[in-house]
Every structure is written in C-alpha cells, then in structure tokens.
Amino acid sequence: MGVRRLLIASMSTGLVLWTDAGIAAQDEDTNVQNLPAVEVTAPPPTPRRSAPRTPTRVATPAPARNRVYVYPTSPGASGSIEVDKIPASINAVDSNQISRTRSPDIAVALQQYVPGLSINEVTGNPFQPDVQFRGFVASPLAGTPQGLAVYQNGVRINEAFSDTVNWDLIPTAAIRSALVVTNNPAFGLNALGGAIDLQMKNGFNYHGAEIDVMGGSFGRIQGSAQWGKQVDNNWAVYGALEGIHDNGFRNFSSSDVRRFYGDVGYRFEGNEFHLNMGIANNSLAGPSTVPAELLQQYWGATYTTPQTISNKVGYLNLTGKVEATPTWTFEGTAHLRGFKQNTVDGNPTDTQPCGADPTLLCFGNDTTPAFGLNGAQLVNPFAPDAILGEIDRTSTRSTTFGVSGQATNSDQLFGHENRLVIGATYDVSSTRFTGSAELATIGTNYVVTGSGIFLGQSGDPTSIGPVSLRTVNQYQGLYALDTFSVTDRFAVTAGGRFNAARVTLMDQLGTALNGDHTYDRFNPIIGGTYKITSEVTAYAGYSEANRVPTPLELGCADPTRPCIIGQFLIADPSLQQVVSKTFEAGFRGTKELNIGSLGWKIGAYRATNYDDILATPIPGLTGFGFFQNVGRTRRQGIEAEVNLKSNALQFQASYAFLDARFLDALQLGSDSPFADADGNIQVLPGNQIPRLPRHLIKASVEYAVTDVWKVGGDALFVSSQYFVGDESNQFPKLPSYAVFNLHTSYQVTKNLQIYGRVDNVFDNRYSTLGTFFDREALPNFANGGAEFTDPRSLSPARPRAFYAGARVTF
Secondary structure (H helix, E strand, O other): OHHHHHHHHOOOOOOEEEEOOEEOOOOOOOOOOOOOOOOOOOOOOOOOOOOOOOOOOOOOOOOOOOOEEEEOOOOOHHHOEEHHHOOOOEEEEEHHHHHHOOOOOHHHHHHHHOOOEEEEOOOOOOOOOEEEEOOEEEOOOOOOOOOEEEEEOOEEOOOOOOOOOOHHHOOHHHEEEEEEEOOOHHHOOOOOOEEEEEEEOOOOOOOEEEEEEEEEHHHEEEEEEEEEEEOOOOEEEEEEEEEEEEOOOOOOOOEEEEEEEEEEEEEEOOEEEEEEEEEEEEEEEOOOOEEHHHHHHOOOOOOOEOEEEEEEEEEEEEEEEEEOOOOEEEEEEEEEEEEEEEEEEEEEOOEEEOOOOOOEEEEOOOOOEOEEOOOOEOEOOOOOOOOEEEEEEEEEEEEEEEEEEEEEEOOOEOOEOEEEEEEEEEEEEEEEEEEEEEEEEEOOOOEEEEEEEEEOOEOOOOOEOOEEEEEEEEEEEEEEEEEEEOOOOEEEEEEEEEEEEEEEEEEOOOOOOOEEEEEEEEEEEEEEEEEEEOOEEEEEEEEEEEEOOOHHHHOEOOOOOOEEOOOOOOEOOOOOOEEEEEEEEEEEEEEEEOOEEEEEEEEEEEEEEEOOEEEEEOOOOOOEEEEEEOOOEEEEEEEEEEEEEOOOEEEEEEEEEEEEEEOOOEEEEOOOOOOOOOOEEEEOOOOEOOOOOOEEEEEEEEEEOOOOEEEEEEEEEEOOEOOEOOOOOOOOOEOOEEEEEEEEEEEOOOOEEEEEEEEOOOOOOOEEEEEEOOOOOOOEHHHOOEOOOOOEEEEEOOOOEEEEEEEEEO
C-alpha cells in the first residue's frame, strides 16, 4: 500500500586533481571542499603536524609545484576547467569523505557534505533514498517527478521507463569522486536542478588492495573488497565487490545488496582507453510510510505487506580519449545497460461484493462488475467477514544503448586563453512493462495474502487489470560550451545544448496506450567569473534545462481515465515537457591560515519551472490518479558553507535556505482533512511545495587525537515541511528534527584499522516525510479494529544504531 499511497499523495567525469606530475593518487589527502581554484606551492613554508594516514600502497605523487583544482563542464572528462572559471556553485565529495561515512550508500555522503542536499527514506529502505537538492528530486520511486540527472563514468543512469535513480545499484566503494553540478544544460535531459556526476576508480589512480567489513544494529552485515594495480606503464586493472545484508528496524524490511564493478585501462602518450563493467542483484523491502497511530504503538510498524523490490542491472562501457594535438583532445563513449525490476505491492482494493448479489464481485462500487482475465464477472469466493485486498505486481525490463563523442580545444583566441567543448550524444532504450493485480485477503497484522484470482480490465471510468506495454525512448543531444578569459581575472562562459527526444508507446493488449511523442528544445547558458583577489572569486550565470515526460507519465495522463500510478496504465494523451530557467550568483574563496586551509562560499539561486508535472489524485478512489502539467513552480534559495582542513582537523559546516512555491492556481484531489466535500483542495499562487524543508543546517568534524586515533561526529538539522497532499498549506507541518552521529577509528598496525560508529546518538524518533492516507480503507487493528482517526502517514527514521568494523589494506 505504501508505494501506491505515497505516489498518489504526492560521470566519467568529476573533480580531478591535476599536478605537473599527473593525476593524484587515490588516497592523497585532497580537499575538494576548499574551492575555488587553489594553487599550492610545496613544500609548505611551515612544517605541520603529521596526520595518521591509512596505509594503502598507492603511487606517491611528486611534490607539486603547481596544483590546480578543475571541475567538469560536461559529461566528458576532458571538458573540465579550473574552478575559478565556473559560473556556478561547486559541490564535490572525494573518496576519503565517502569512506569516512562508513555507509554503503553514496547518498549519505552527499547529504553530509553538499549544502542544500537532503535525503529521506520515502520507500522505507535505507538503500533507496529520495535525494533532494534545491527542491528537485532523484528518486527510486516510480511516478515521482524527477529533476536531477545522475551520471556514472559519463553515462546517464536515470532509468529509461520513469527516469528513476536506483541508488542501490551504484557501487559505492568504487566511487572516486561525486559532484553535484548546477546551472549547466550540457548534462542533458532531466538536469532541471542539476546533475550528480560520479567518477569511478581505475587501476591508474588506485593501487593496492583493501578489505572492509562492518556489522551492527538491526542485523547489518556489510563487506567490501577492492583491488587496483598498474601492471606496467600502459595497462591497469581495478575491481570492487560489495555485499550488504540488513534486517531493517521495521517489520518485513530485510534487504540484501550485491554488486560488482571492474575496469581495465590502457594508456600511452596521453591517450587512454577503458573498458568498465558492473553487475548488481539486489532484493529490497520497502515498507514505505505508515499511519501515525500505528507508529505510536510500535516504531517498527508497517501498514501493508508485502512491499518488495528486486533490482538487477548489468552494464558495459567503453571509453577512449585521444590527444590528437597539444590543443585538441577527442573522446568517445559507447555503453550498453540492461535493467530488470520486479515489484510486489500489497494494497487495499476497490474490489467488493456486489450490492445486488454478494456472490459476485464488483469494482469501484457495488454495481460495476469486476472481471477476471477471461472477461467474465468474478464469483465471490471470500468469506463474508473477509477484508479484501490485492497484490499488485509490476515487471520492468529495459535495454539501453548509447554513444557519445566530445572534442575539446584549448587554442588561444585573440591572444587570450580559451577552452571550447563540443559534444554529441545518442541514446536509445527499449522497455517492456507489465502489471497484474491478484485479489487477496488482509490479516490483522496487515499481511496481504494472495488468492490466485487475477483481475481483468475492470472499472468505469477507472480501470485496473493486466498491462503489457513496450516503449522506445530515443534521446539525442548536441552541445557546445566556450570559456573565454577576457583577462587573467575575468572569464566568460557561453553555449548551450539542443535536445531532441522521441517517446513511443506500443500497447501489447490493445490500442489505448499507443502513442508517439516528440520533443525538442535548445537550452542556453551564459555566465562569468571574476577573481576579486587571488583568494576570492565572484560568479554569476543563467541557464535553461528541460525534462521530457516519461513513458510512465504519458501512459497515465488522462483525467477522465485515471490509473494506479506506477502500476497500471490506461491511456496516452500528450504532456508538455518541463522547462526550468535558472539564475545563480555568489562568491567563494580560500585562505591559508596557520591552523589549516580555510574554504568558504555563499550563493543564491532562483529556478522557475514551466509546465511542471505532478501526480494528481482522484478524490474518493484509493490509489488512483493521473499525471498533469500544473503550470509554473519556483525554487529559490541561499547556500553558505565554511570548511577548515589541516593534518589534524577536518571541519565543515553549511546552511541552506529553500523557498519552493506554486506560481499558478490549481485543484488537486487529496486525503487531507481540509479537502472539500468532493475531496479536492485549492492550491493558490504562493503556496509552498510539500516535502521540501526550508532550512538545512549541517556540521561535521574529525580530529586526530594521536597519530593513530581519530574521533569525529556530524550533525544535521532539517526544518519542518508540509505534508505531501497538503499543497494548499492548511495542515500543520511535519515537525523539524535534528540528528547527531559519532565515529572513531584506530590504526592498530600499518595495515589494520578498526572503527566504530553510533548513528542517531540521542535516539531521536522523527519522520523524514509525511503524507495522508485513506483512513477508511482498512481498520486500525492496533485499536481493536476501530476506524483510524489520524490522517497522517509517516516515514519513520532509523533509531539509534551501533556499528563496528575493520579495514585491512595490502
């Protein structure tokens, strides 16, 4: 019930450290947070305390005479330029910071170190979080309007059918850096709020071997192993293997994650080629939100079960870079990805005994017949006191193939430094989607038990029943970006990207879902940076981005024929593409102090979406709704960050303010207690968008007590937010929360480190997301079968948890 109820209520590139000696070794103590561009003269003028280093047999770079931080301007690695020429906010997380979280989920590191980014377990599973940045979402939940593009080794990994991002499939141990790119249309479709660009490790930048095992609360057992070796001057290999088991703190919430990543690289005379591959096979339980009244009885409660997801993926990427001349670099990528997802979702049902003849079953009311797969009305086999439900199943199988090419030129223009990037991409995906509904009974523990009887096409105008759909997505892009240095201090960036998309739907059971939709758009970018001093840079920029409707949204976009979002599709009217226009400006700087390197930044942004898409519920029909364009929405805010790094101390703190509002009036169905007699709420211009907290405050610190012992902690404050379904802003907000975590590590020997972690130290009981549910759909068995009185359904956070582990390097 959780997935359905919530839906209806609601890089091969990265930050690369270049030196005149080449790419920095993987375990070098980089500090990607100390931005913008930093040039460090080595050795330092004043000796500093020697910090404990985690032993790893990696190549030690020669002392850098000129170290420059660069940042990506496109999905291709050679498109990176110095950070003081980027007309946008810069957010980066390196492998050391990722490792410090001890989490197998990259989203945890992003939340800890990127201002304005937060996560919530909307599905009820820690391995499939919603990632929210500046009011835009990258979610694993089908039907959630997506607004962030995610890249791995330069390949966009938003899934073809619904643009979802399955974070559990990403091999965290193999990530070298993660960047959140803003204000840049070169990252293609869906980058409305930005792009998350993941650069993976390879044998040239990671040497040695590592085994890391950890266990702790709620049955958590996890382990990872990675190995990298540069065989000779030309060849290198790398591999990473991860396995996690977690029982979860809620009933029926056990998960298993298994994933592998590998890379074979070859390079010579500045040219480099890589073949990398990955596989994953994960079984996840996602109990989703649960009525507040059940949580008051037991924090680990669930509402309906089963709620399971099976995710499998296999991919193969071939990348190549050729330095044709001292100023021209060409690179290309070819990728093949296969994805398979099966979901099982236990829910209440609109099937009921017919009023005139209880021996037969009706759907939606007590007069409309419920049909079986053979088209005949179903006979009622259930006991008179049975509580009916259904088990909804979906299967999604996608195959994606794509190629891309990029050329980078650094010739001077009119005697000034200039960097030109030109690229093109082509991706085609084929998806087969099926859905079925099995009638069931619901027990007093909210376990849904199937009967073996499947629903055929039933309901009028609503419908449920088997779905079989084939879709083909064709995405093409052409982009160009040019950064021209007007003076040594002033740089201007201009360019844009043209996107063309075609989405074809082919109904395998009839014709209602047939459709052929085409979209195209040119998205410009213009911006500039100015170095006020050698330590302070100002930036400003404007860009546009677009998102085309997904096959899932197009298959459920008819208000006269609503469907169960994410599970059953019924009609194929057209939707307009979403266009976002973003302004961004700010300052950033660095300062070398006696106590370490200080970095800071402060910036503001405003992003306006046109023809935004939302899932719109249908009043009085549990779980039914449709997707529609809802006009304009706006997200604007301020972000500030300060960080300090020395050999003994790592410190970072940030604050983010987000104001997200509807700009046009609209009417939405809702289970809110403030809905009118018809089940609708009226959204007015200026109402805040639900589920988006206005204030985020973060802090993290790690201190080397001795050469072998480190202690640290991190804190997160998230302000109150409106419930999903309360777009009219009439219901009290979901309360704010604060959570504190502690960690420590001890280097026992050169090759052995032990560590421990305590999450949610004060055992705070809080919820990361709230929505409403149909209080009449099922009885409150925790209260003797009485009707629920509290309309809230919440996503509970994990209680206090203890973890301990060991890391061995060779």
